[in-house]
Amino acid sequence: MLGSATVLRVRFVQPASAQDPATFRAFEAMVQATPDLLYVFDLQHRFVYANDALLTMWGMTWEEARLKTCLEIGYEPWHAAMHDEEIERVIATRAPIRGDVPFPHSEKGVRIYDYIFTPVFGEDGEVEAIAGSTRDVTDRRQHEEHLQLLIHELNHRVKNTLSTVQSLVRQTLGTAEGLDEGGHKIESRLLALSRAHDVLTRENWHSADIRDIVAGAIAPYEDVPGSRFDVAGPPCRVTPKRALALAMAMHELGTNAVKYGALSNEAGRIRIQWDCTDIDGRQSVSFQWRETGGPDVVPPRRRGFGSRLLERGLRNDLGGDVGLRYAPTGVEFNATAPLDAHAR
Incomplete structure (x- = not known):
C-alpha cells in the first residue's frame, strides 16, 4: 500500500x-x-x-x-x-x-x-x-490562555480586595472609640469578607447565588436555621462585586442588630427576602432586610462607617439604589441592582 x-x-x-x-x-x-x-x-x-x-x-x-x-x-x-x-x-x-x-x-x-x-x-x-x-496543541494553547486570563483576573481581584481592606481599616479606626474596639470591628468585617470569598471561590468567581451569600452572612447569628431569620427568595445570581457588597451590607446590618436591634433580645426576628424583577425593561434584583420585635429604634446621632457603607459605598458597588430607614419598629434596608445577563 x-x-x-x-x-x-x-x-x-x-x-x-x-x-x-x-x-x-x-x-x-x-x-x-x-x-x-x-x-x-x-x-x-x-x-x-x-x-x-x-x-x-x-x-x-x-x-x-x-x-x-x-x-x-x-x-x-x-x-x-x-x-x-x-x-x-x-x-x-x-x-x-x-x-x-x-x-x-x-x-x-x-x-x-x-x-x-x-x-x-x-x-x-x-x-x-x-x-x-x-x-x-489546541487544548494546551487554550489552557495556557485560560491560565493567563486567570492570572490577570486574580491580580485584579487582589488589588480590589486590598483596596476594600484598606478602606475598611482606615474608616473603622477613624470612627472607633479605641484600638480594642477598632481591632474587634476590623476582625469581624474581615471575617465577613472571607465568608463571601468562600462562596465565590466555590463558584470559581463567576457569580454567586444570593441564597448562598445570605446563608454565609447570617450563620454567625443563629444556631438553629430559622430560629431568628426568615429567608425567602428565588435562585438569583449576582456578579462577584455585588456578592461581596451584599455580604458586607448584611454583616453591618447583623452587627447593628446584635447591638441595638432585633438580635439584641430574645423576641426579635429579621426577615430577608429578594426577588428578580423587571425594572425599566432591565432584569434587576431587589433585596430587603426587615427587623421586628427588637427594642424601639432610635436613629443614630452620627453616621459611622457601617451606615456610610450601607448608604453610599453600597450604592456604588451595586450600581443601583439603596435605602436605610430607622423605623420605630425596626431597621429596614432596601437595595436594587441590575443583573448582568451572564450572572443569571
Whole structure:
C-alpha cells in the first residue's frame, strides 16, 4: 500500500531494521498508534508516507493522498507555499525547523498544530527526504490562555480586595472609640469578607447565588436555621462585586442588630427576602432586610462607617439604589441592582 515509502521509513529508523521484521513491525505499530501526525516528504515536496492520524485529519485514504503535495492534498495556497519554503530551507540548511499553524481537522474543526520538519540523510550524506512530526496543541494553547486570563483576573481581584481592606481599616479606626474596639470591628468585617470569598471561590468567581451569600452572612447569628431569620427568595445570581457588597451590607446590618436591634433580645426576628424583577425593561434584583420585635429604634446621632457603607459605598458597588430607614419598629434596608445577563 505504501509503495516507495517503505525504503524511506526503514532508513528513518536505522538500516539494520530492514533486516529485522520484528523491529519494523514494532516501529509501524508505534507510528500508527501515536496521536501525533507523522509523515515524510520526498525532495519534490510530495507525501511518501503518512500515518493513520494524519490521514484521519485529512479525511483521506493513503491511496488518495500518496505522492501528492500539500496544495494537491487541499491545503490553503498560503499554507502550502509556507511548507514548500520550509522544506527547501531544511534541504539547504540540513537542519530542522519548527512552527505552528491552524488547520481544519475533518472531524474536530480548526485546530492548532505544532510541527517540526527534520532532514533525512541518505548513505551519501545528502538530504534524501524530510520527515515531519505534528502535534495537536489546541487544548494546551487554550489552557495556557485560560491560565493567563486567570492570572490577570486574580491580580485584579487582589488589588480590589486590598483596596476594600484598606478602606475598611482606615474608616473603622477613624470612627472607633479605641484600638480594642477598632481591632474587634476590623476582625469581624474581615471575617465577613472571607465568608463571601468562600462562596465565590466555590463558584470559581463567576457569580454567586444570593441564597448562598445570605446563608454565609447570617450563620454567625443563629444556631438553629430559622430560629431568628426568615429567608425567602428565588435562585438569583449576582456578579462577584455585588456578592461581596451584599455580604458586607448584611454583616453591618447583623452587627447593628446584635447591638441595638432585633438580635439584641430574645423576641426579635429579621426577615430577608429578594426577588428578580423587571425594572425599566432591565432584569434587576431587589433585596430587603426587615427587623421586628427588637427594642424601639432610635436613629443614630452620627453616621459611622457601617451606615456610610450601607448608604453610599453600597450604592456604588451595586450600581443601583439603596435605602436605610430607622423605623420605630425596626431597621429596614432596601437595595436594587441590575443583573448582568451572564450572572443569571
